[in-house]
Amino acid sequence: MTVRALQKVTVSQNGVGAFILQCHKLSFHYCDWAGSSRGMKYASFPLCGQSIAKRFSSFLRNTLSKFAVANPQIEMEVSPRPRRHPVIIGHYIGGRQKAICVRNLQKEQILQKAELLRDASGEKLKRVTKPVKSINESVRGVWSPYHGGGITV
């Protein structure tokens, strides 16, 4: 037996086969007392145009249940954090965290922030210059100066 094997591991191609959402946990923190948590708890009080029921609606009361049903793969944790601004913290599979302060935001804005955290990969933001990044070999192979030219004869 002249061939020896080298030990390797397979590399994940998330989305080929199974897709694992990178955000695995969202923690929602609010303060029961402070006014900046109002959007988290209650929507703001517009002077007119909304019914009473709607006025007192809130993200955690109304939107969270729908959001959690739509994203069962994310662990949602709701806990008070007294004397602090409301915040949503996303925990990602790489072990990183992202926190967004949602003080004085309406519930629709809070939902936007939660979706932003849900869709993030957890990586630091960086500029993407190449349109495609792939671990697969290119169809035409790596260019070599010693090949391919001979066809012109």
Added chain:
Amino acid sequence: MHQSPASRTQQSRFQSSSAALEEDFVFEDDDPSQSATLPPTPSSYPSPLPEAALHSAKLAALHARLGLPKKLPLQTMARTLVDPSADPNTRFNNASLSQLGGSIMSLHVAEFLLCKYPRLPMAILFAAAGAYSGARTLTIIAQEWGVDTAAYPGSEVDPGLLQFSKIAPGTTIEDSMGLSLRRRKRLAFYKSSLEKKGTSHNEAFGDVLPKPGKEVDPKPTEDAYSNFVKAVVGGVYIHAGRDAARKFVREHILSRHLDITQLFEFKEPVRELAVLCKREEFEYPVARILSETGRRSRSPVFVVGIYSGTEKLGEGAAPSLAEARIRASVAALKAWYLYSPGNNVRVPSDMEDTNAKPWEPVHIDIGEIIH
């Protein structure tokens, strides 16, 4: 350590009434000062109770994240996360599930590799199987699923965390394996026999599952993680059936990327290729210069092709003729070994589908080149 089932059930009945309140994590209002007033009691169970699985958001999220079938209950899911080193009772740990799942996983990996690359040498086949379902890979997979480890196992731990007793920092892995002398000898023998054949030791092949109730010693994180992934496969198989298990293995394990051309390391490729051509009754391989540049310069390049008759088998470019010839031979040998009938080759387990087409025999190679 092995408890009789009766004692366990009795205890659990007791536990469910008295201590279930303590473990209620859903509304935890545990005042630190309050909890400190109670003298700390060592948790009466080595692992969380099955009821606790229903209240763990982490576990439910993991279940959904893996896209597991609804038939797989959360209790079983929680059981897959309990390693034998955390709870020696086989009724509550994942030993049985992981043995079953490991077999199913290695079945699918092996048939996938053998059908896709029918000519792989034994060593490469083992290495590829290890790359797909070895402990290191399974550890990475479990971590990419977002499974964290508990610091210390116990009944108060969130059931969504992997529980096993960790090796204390500073101990070497060999000492801490906690293997019996007999088992260590057996492993050593197996290792040496594999190395004689040119294979390195691979756990997926030949590692015997420890007897239940005996393995409470700390173990490496890799082992615990790989047992967990295997146990998930076993749990899917038991609750949702063969098809679901096969789908799960395909989606999570076989869908990963492996550059199989990188696994080879030849010793004498030129001679091996000559032997191959003789065995297959091809013409003797001849190295021919396809092109060259700067022969007498400091950095020449030779492009050498290996020809058998008029057909080119492989080619390689190198700064010397000898090296280029080796590269060309390696390319030719890899081209031989990595013959594949196609990307979507059928495997025997595809016949389990309800309306499967009749089976067409796959290519079976006569074996690797021996010289």
Added chain:
Amino acid sequence: MRRITIPGRSIDLLRARATGQTPSPYLCSVCKHHATSFSTTRIRAARNSKVPLTEKIRRRIWGTDRPPGLEDPYGGKSVFENTRGRAEVEEPEEREGRLEAAKPTPDLSTYEPASTWDGLEKVGGYEGWWEENWDPYHQFDGFLPKEVVKDSDEITAALRRAVVEVFALQWAGLPLRDISAAAPGDDLTLEVQISPSAAGAALEFSQEASLEDIVQSLTPAVEDETTVKGNQTESEEDVAADRSTIDPLHPSSEVDETAAKENPTESEEDVAADRSTVDPLSQMTYDELVASWDPAWLQISLENPEVKFAVMKRTMQLTGLRIPDAAIMPAKTVKALLAHLIKPPKPRKLVEALEQKEELMNLPNVSIYAKRITPIDKHKRVGRWKVIEKELMERGLPVTGHEKEDHAQWR
């Protein structure tokens, strides 16, 4: 106006005051200090305080203290004049003056300053105040019972009782305002069937609870007692009014009333005891009771304001719940009133609100915590806390960092 502080003048003033105005020569140091920090304008204003500005201007214009013509050139008393007139009545100095005038001038010839405080009259302090105000005898007992009914079924039963009793009174032709005259006793209305009709409600009485019984229970047992009670309330109001403006001259004016009030207090206690024994008589729990009734009684109209007021008053008396005007006004039927009564209170904390949401609580991937997640909680979740606790205790260190007595036993 500029303020002038001339020591000599101030002392003069002090002397003049001490001898002429103030009947008592003793002034505490605080008062002296008050006296020294005066301004001339204040003094002058105090002297001429009765002379308004317009009058002063008039005097200046005419150059005499008695200018001719009307005080107000536009005739009649102006609004300001009226208000000023009212204010003058309560001018403190005037009252003080009156009081001083009423008091006899003490004889200072035998005055001898005391060297110790023995035998001196004590002024001020809270002596006796607590007994007067916080004694159980003098507890204020309002119209509403102290114990507010919380159970929704019990509230429903109370409302139904009120409705039945009100209509019973109406049938009997008695005035509805007497609905709360009698203290609530046993509930006799359980067997009475009530249903909405064109005239309001139709009642069907049974053997055990006839119209007479109910009306009898609603009228006060002793005619005298109610009259006494009616008088009492008036006198109590007087007392309350007196208390608000503290009258030091008549400190013991309410002794009689408090003594007379003992009886009704006792009777009310009895009533409360009676009310609590309603359940054993009926031998049914409230939810069974409520379920046994035909729900048609909820449709009884409360359009008649007299009926509505009586029902509301009786319900408040039975349950102790306050019904705000905002809930009374839109309530057209008994159902609407009941909906307000059994509505759970608004949650004070978000967790309480979330607990009421079934769909959120049943989601497997959502965990809601009532308190902040502390680092200890995080340690507990991963199973590390038991180890930390053990190690800390082995070393005799405080576990949570807060020194408490309980930790001492572990040392």
Added chain:
Amino acid sequence: MGSVSAAHAGLCNFVHRAFDPCSARLLVSNTSSKNIESTTASRLMQCSSFSAMEARLLRRPVAKLLSGRSQCLLALNAASARHESSYRRSKSRLNVKPEPSFLPSYSKTPVEQAHIIFNPPSSAPSVLHTPLKFLPREDKRKQLLVAAAQKFLPPQNQLPPPIQPKQKVPHHHLSDTDIAEIIKLKQQAPDEWTNTKLARKFNCSSLFISICLTQSGVDNTRRKKEMQEKLEAVKARWGPRRRKAREEHEKRFQLALRGD
């Protein structure tokens, strides 16, 4: 000679790649994507127009040069012009418009054509493309490719030159007596009759000598050790540059054995 053989190699390459769905660039204009997905057999049919295409491929560079397109000529000049060596300028100059036939069918000026455009990659062939000879008999590709291969494989006399023009030493010319003589000489004076010397005497390779002597029973451990020490002594005298060069040479060969 070299270029001719390279052309044949390229053609051979093409034959293999054209039938792998992802190796050759297939650009079929005026045809639906169904055609791209068509079976291998139909692709083979399309390839029968190969000779026409070959001529086209030959024609293209010449035509380009002669057509006087300033863009291309400028690009050639810019590469050699030293005073215009800024990145931006050369980048913009080298931004050559692609061949119209290569533009996709939805571009502004679609070219009416209904054949495969073959543009062989200028890269080393991948090992995942199994040579025709290595395909097993029952493989469908084998049957399909054999017909095309016979047409395009170079004849025996047009193959590129081998590395060694002729064998240094003849093969299979020694008889059993010669082999016995080799063993006898070695046993008599193992230090004197080294493998190299024996190979020179019998006009064969030293590899053959070593194969002959495997069963001779001569103990040459002492001499091996001596030679090893000698080699170590020589290596000790190497300077840093030579040592580094040798080490890199060793590494290169290790990589070559892996095929990296």
